[in-house]
Amino acid sequence: MQIKFGTALMLAASASALQVTSPSRGDKLDLTSSNEVTWDSVESDPTSFDIQLVNxxxxxxxxxxxxxxxxxxxxxxxxxxxxxxxGYEPCLSPF
Known part of the structure; x- marks a missing residue:
């Protein structure tokens, strides 16, 4: 089964610069196997966060x-x- 990543990434904290670099908008993921999310960050970002799928x-x-x-x-x-x-979209949720 595949899922198509949503058209927008939601960030819980507007001050956060966390930005998903992969998968790209519209990419399809095969949920029967492993998938990787990658991101860029800046020094002012939190040291940890949760990753959620939101529908x-x-x-x-x-x-x-x-x-x-x-x-x-x-x-x-x-x-x-x-x-x-x-209908799920990825969400990075800084603490």
Whole structure:
């Protein structure tokens, strides 16, 4: 099963410069295998954050946390075993 990454990345903190560099907008991910999220950061970013998949196309919105306390300095995170669903967008949630 594949999921298409949403058209927008939502950042929980407007002061944060965390920016996803991969996957790109519109990329399709094969949820039956491992997937990697990569990002760029600046010195003023938090040292860790959560990575979530958010579906705002349903009411109430659904949030699936796929990474907790991810270290900003790592620059990437690999996830797998996510149940397939339509309408999810990635969200980096700084503390």
């Amino acid at each position: 705002e196309h349903v009411n109430p919105p659904v949030v699936k946390t796929i990474g907790t306390n991810v270290q900003t300095s790592a620059g990437s995170y690999t996830f797998s075993n996510v149940a397939a669903a339509v």
